[in-house]
Structure formats: structure tokens, C-alpha cells
Amino acid sequence: MRPAQAVLAGERLALARLLTQVENDTPEGRAALDELFPHTGRAHLVGITGSPGTGKSSLVNQLALLFRRTAGETPALKVAIVAIDPSSPFSGGALLGDRVRMRDLSGDPGVFIRSMASRGALGGLARSTAAVVQVLDAAGFNIILIETVGAGQSEVDIARLAHTTIVVEAPGLGDDIQAIKAGILEIADILVVNKADRPGVENTERALRSMLELANPGRASTGEGPAEGWTPPLLRTIASAGEGIEAVAAAVQAHEQHLKAAGRWRERDIARLQNELEVLVRETLFARWKNTLSEEHYASLLANLHERKLSPYQVLEEVTKSIGNKSMSEE
């Protein structure tokens, strides 16, 4: 059986193996992605982001447990967790979180956990995350929780990938955290103040509320912020004690309903696919360009740069001068 077929048939080992193939961008992985692609587009992609120390991982675990438990009369939702761990760009990492998770979630066939470490390659993580999420979507997981640590570009990338973005904060994380929040708020569909039993929770909430109000006018016009007509709820949790998780899960499902009713589900799907395509195009064009340069020629150009004989723009001009607009496409 081909890998894609085995994944569609629900084989976990085949799924794990295929995820490694697509992470490594092998020809087999690409072929399987093509085969699986018609089966994608059904999962609810939920991004969870926030600074280190906010307890994101605990919250993600609790959400996964809750989505499994609250199945009611319908078949239980299948939940996948993609933990994007930028901790070790050079050697790979993402092991600690897994071990903690395994205690609670292991053995449940309706849960699949995948950790990914940033490879340090520009565009690499964005490409491989999109691919991993597609495989899990095709494999029938209904909710895919995508967790990242960090501030900045990674949050923006999550907002582009996910239908719903949860931003997690915690009281008392330090003095420069205020500045961070202002930007993160712009991508938040749901705000969670975790560790709400800590001192300072009222201050954190107050700061978030006033920033939410500030952020509101600018958001609607960017098209990338939260959907119009949706006011991001601000929720308290104590994930380590399992408190407040129901309200977060309910907000996730309310946001899905909102997006679908407002026609934004389709918009976010298209925006995500466009972003994925453009990452692929960038990488492909660059790889082909690099193939055209001999190592000796490239080394001599770099030596000229180092000696300040040629500027980066002058080298750029030289190495791309034959690439006119007409030769770039048949259009």
C-alpha cells in the first residue's frame, strides 16, 4: 500500500513515517502530499502562541483532553498536536515537551502528537509545518492544535496557517512583556490569561483589555487580524489544574461557527494556501538559481564582497541580470 493510502486508512505508523518524509521534503513525501491534498481542508486549525513561561503546553494538553472527552453522542473528535519548537535550530530538539505530554495523552488512538524543531532554514519551518498539517488534515484529525513558542515572525506565520489563533499570557512575566503584547494582540482571536492563580492577574487583564481596545480600530483594515464582527474573548485559565479549559474550547468552536457564517473560513483557507505556494516558489526559484552558480564563481563573488570591491546590490545585479521578467514564466 502506498504511504498516502495507508495514512487514509488510519495507520499510525505509516502516518508517523510519512510526516518524517514530508518534513524532510523527499520526493516520496511530495508525491504523497499530492495524493492526500484532495482530502484536506476539513480540519479546524488552531494556533496557540505566547511567550515562554505562559504554560502554553499545559493548556494545549488540557484542550486536547477536553476535546476527546466532550464527544457527547457523536463520534469523538480526533485531535492532533503539532508542537513547533524553535528551541534548537541547529541540532533539533522538542523532546522535553513530548515526554510531559505522553503521560496524559499516550495510548489514545484519537490523539496524535508531532514535535517539529526549526531547522534554521529560511522558509523551511513554514513549508514543513504546512505540509505536516496537511497530512494530519487528510488523515482525518478534526482539530489540529499548532503550538509555537516565541514572539514575532512565528506568530505571524501561525496566524497565516491557522483558522483560529489563541494567544496565551501569564501574570508577572516581566517588564518588557507589555511591548510584546501590543503586537500579539493583533493576531489573537482568543486571549487566555493562564496561571490565573498568580498575583498580578488583574493587572495583566487590565493591560490586555486596554490594548485590545487600542488594537481594534487598526485590525479590521489589515485583513490579517481577527475577523470583523468578532471580539476576541479574554479568558482565565489555570491549565495545570484543568480550570477554565471548557470556556476556551467553547470559544474555539464559537470562532469556527463565526468564520463559517461570515464567509471567512474560505478566505483563510485561500490565504493559507497562497502563503504555502509562495513559500514553495521562493525556495524553488532560489534553489534553481543556486544550481546555476559554480562554487568557484560564488566564492570569488563573496571574496569581492568581503574586500568591499562590490556591494551586495552590485553582486545581486550581476547574478540576476539575465533573469528578465519574460524568462520567468510562460505567462
Added chain:
Amino acid sequence: MRPAQAVLAGERLALARLLTQVENDTPEGRAALDELFPHTGRAHLVGITGSPGTGKSSLVNQLALLFRRTAGETPALKVAIVAIDPSSPFSGGALLGDRVRMRDLSGDPGVFIRSMASRGALGGLARSTAAVVQVLDAAGFNIILIETVGAGQSEVDIARLAHTTIVVEAPGLGDDIQAIKAGILEIADILVVNKADRPGVENTERALRSMLELANPGRASTGEGPAEGWTPPLLRTIASAGEGIEAVAAAVQAHEQHLKAAGRWRERDIARLQNELEVLVRETLFARWKNTLSEEHYASLLANLHERKLSPYQVLEEVTKSIGNKSMSEE
């Protein structure tokens, strides 16, 4: 006077204006960068990174003050601070930090502070940071302190840009911070435990030391980690009280001596320029490609993606099929 000449002549207003030009990647900015490029390569580029709440900004301010004060008999070192603030990818930000800084450093003509907000564009921040640093280098700043918040890709980018990378930690920032450290350590030339008057400082130091030992074997072979023969010192500071700053400044200067003695200064310069060139090439190739597509055609491709009629790889194949290796360059 052309902008580049005014900058070389030390005019601060011209410098501020040119930085805006190069951040916005205008033709004037590119022309000035070409003109200034022969004057670059002299500054010591020092990256400072760490999670929110570690007090990086205070440390950077204190280092700048110290470098200004410890001039001794020689002319004082000119210091520039580039604060890369990913806080607001959509609307721009980076104002709070500035205001705090101005109290201590404003009015000193030997200090120049520039805040940059991530634009949310892939490769955009890397390109504009490299350009801003080049202008400041040409303008005669001896030490350029480049500060980023966050974990992950931004640290890797700093390590590629800087000669010396300082990683700042602080006690008690939370439970998932351990996982972060493991990766950040691999890019650290100097480790600082700031807020060393807080409880838990011994635990933080112990964890860092054991991770340093673990990280050592892998580092030498990657070529991107700290230079061989250099053991990253682990230093305590209380930046808010100005304590421990001298030792950090001394380590920065010792690392510069080490790099120059070991021939790694040149290597890092070439690696930085190569990275900068490749960012430019990626952006240029992508922009030219996008120009070749009509809006209607692109919209129809995206609709096919959304309807799962074509996979991203199939669209990629179609939109890049005419770009053969031969047409990409005259090589």
C-alpha cells in the same frame, strides 16, 4: 550633499533619514548603500537576545553607557543600538523601549538608537536589519548593539549577522524555559544571567552550565556556533542597578580579540555577507516571478487550490515550469 556623503560627514539628521530610506528599500536607499559599502566592515556587531522578561533592554543600555564611559585616553567608542522589535508585525511598534532609553542616553552625540519593527514580510526584517547595520557601520559607529526579543528564527538570524552573540537569561521565568535555553545556548558566545538578585539564580546557572557542557560537542562541527577554542563565559548581572556590566563589556572585547586572532572575524564577515546576498536574491527572484503573473491567472490558480483541484506542488510546477536552470543566469 548626497545622503551617503552627509552620513560619512557625521550628520545625524541625514543618518536618521537615510536609515528610513534603507528600511523602506527605496532606490535612493539602495544607491546610498552602494556608496557606503566600501566604508563598512569595521564595526563590532554584537547581538543581544533572550526571552521577554530577561531585562535585555536594560543590559543593552548599561553596556552602551559603559562603552561610552570607559574610553580612557583614546577617543570614546561610538555606540549604536539597533532594537529589533517584533512586537507589532502589522502596525509597527518599538516605541516604549525608546522612551525608556532616551532618559539615559539622549543628548550623547556618540550614541545613536534605532528601533525597527518587523514588517511581517518574509526576509524583510533580515534584509532591512542588514542594511541599517551597514549604514551605521559606515557612519563610524565602533560598536553596534543589535537587540532582539524572541526565541527561534530571530536568534539564528542574529547569530548570522553578529560577530558576538550575547544570550540573556533570568531566574524563574517559567517551566518551559529550559527547552528554549538548549537551543539558544548553541548560538551564545557570552551568557548572561540578568536579574541575578532574584531567587533561583543558582538553579538557572546550574542548568545553563550543564546545557553548555551538553552543547559543546555538537557546536564545533556546525560552523555556525561559537568559534572553536572559545568557551562562552557565564556572567551574572543586575542591569537595573548597573552591576556586572564591566565583566560583560570585557567579555565582548575579549571575544573580538579571539575572533581576530583565530581568523574567524573574516569568516563571520563573509558568512554575513553571503546571507545578506541570498536574502536579496530570494526577494528579487520572487518579486520578478510575481510580476509575470496576471492577477486573474493567479486568482484562478488559488481558486483551484481552494477547491482541491490542484495541489500546491502541481501549481508550483505550472508556475515555474518555464524557469529552467539555463535561463536563470548567464553562468
